[in-house]
Amino acid sequence: MSLVHDRPRALWTGVRGWHRPLVAFTSVMCLWAVVCLIGLILDPRTLAGDPIWAKPLKFSISLALYAITLAWMLSRVQRPVLRRIGWWAGTIGAAASLLEIVVISIQVIRGVGSHFNVSTPTNQFFYQLMAGGVTLMYCATLVIGACLTMFSRLEDRALAWALRLGLVIALVGLSVGFLMVIPTAAQLADPTSSTYGSHSVGGDDATGGIFFLGWNTAHGDLRVSHFIGMHALQVLPLLAIALPRALGEADRLRIVLVAGATYAAVTAIALWQALRGQSVVHPDAITITAAVVAVTLAAISFVIIAVRRRHQLR
Template identity: 60%
Template sequence: MATVRAWHGPLACLVAAMAGWAVVCTSGLFLDGRMLGGAPIWAKPLKFTISFGLYGLTLAWMLSLITGPRRRRTGWWAGTTAATVAVLEIIATTVQVVRGTSSHFNVATPLDAALYAVMGVAVVVLYCATLLIGVFLALFTELPDRSLAWALRLGLLIAVAGLSVGFLMVLPTAQQLAAPDQSVIGSHSVGGDDAGGGLFFLGWNTRHGDLRPAHFVGMHALQALPLLALALRAVSRARADRGTRLGEGTRLRLVFLAAATWVSLSALVLWQALRGQSIIHPDALTWATAGVLALLGAVGAAGIIRYASQRRG
């Protein structure tokens, strides 16, 4: 029944619509040679389409896990709201592509400002709907697999934190405050503007700090942690016949370690961006911090597995 419920309703429609629109955006990349900010003009709607498709797919599955008719109904409305505002975001972005101008931070004309305001409201509503679903999963849903339950909860919490990075992007820069007649309010970049070189397809700034990597890493904990929990469960079942099954406690500890590592990585790339440093040009301090985090993660994982082996022995 959980699978059936997951594929009913507006979130299923969102996933289908995003799959279809991804084909349109991909066609635009090949058929429309216009560039905007140094990137193909259809790259942004394609990125958003893929992101919202993954979001809808994951959220539909998560909502199917909520128990109780009243809580399911509330969850259904939260999912419906999220799907609706995601579609509004894609429509606004696509309208601006057709017009040949930028969608985010653009207040050059009344129409530009209105579309940007629609996107801003949509993001806030999406944020609240995701937070509500996270609360329901954390407080009102009991799963037999504790590692999966905590992966869902922690993944949603980290994703909400990743979404929160977006609020830093809408703040006007010092240059924009000094010139109130600016046609652009807000920026992805720190220490420079968004017009610099960007990574292929992603568009992340290669000359200055960019808040988007932290936004991206944080948001996708929503998929990464539950997938890790499911993979650990699959490995455990595959090893059961050899007497080396990963117990639920071990899998739970590994999920907590992965969540802590993911939070640390998100914080690292945010810290890097706020120092005006490009994601592809880390300095020695960033490299050293990344090395420490990797070492702690590896040592932690080895310690958890060793402890489980000793207990079996």
């Protein structure tokens, strides 16, 4: 009986040792996601063809995942100097993320767009404020990742490489956001344009999108690769943790490396597709071929790992 009661106590004790500002921010985002979900249900307003509360709901969920991941990463940093650097990076990252979601939510309440909106001095100020928050979050992720993956020793090689690959792919995915702020040709040609930058390539952001996600169904959309890439920092470490220890260190590492390479390929294909102005729901033969090649190579690699392991166990 005591063992049953000790398990949640031990889990709570472990979580209490995580970066408190990031854990607190995660809690706030979970609560705000519930509020946004209620708004999604009760508020009929739309923006650029999508429910107006969809964006803060998506960002709340995504930022919560990122914050708790960074808090967990910081809990594994051992050297005192790196822990102090990581603490400040995590605190700045939490504050920057809070600034971003506050701006997005204020603009939703006002009934206007937050991204790329320069229609008035107020909207332009909010957009620049949010962009500054995103940049700080990017830097915080880089610093925390470097503290753990470059300057800390992890005994689990599979997890160490999952974190390294996840960090690199995530930073690439986050970097796609910088492509979005580049003005389109139409915006450059119109000095009175109320927007500066776009999620879409080959069209505008108001031509229709996938429900909730909002990804453009008529043109290329940079948000696809942005989303896939940035969440490698959750997917790959979770894979490493989920792989049974019985597989052995070498095979767990091989699986993580193949998964990481495949994940990077999928992110690259999604970005390549968007830059060609092609919708994610209407891939052409070239895109399909690239995806099939990536999946096939991954499947062959996993088969080789399985055959090697079976041979070694004989």
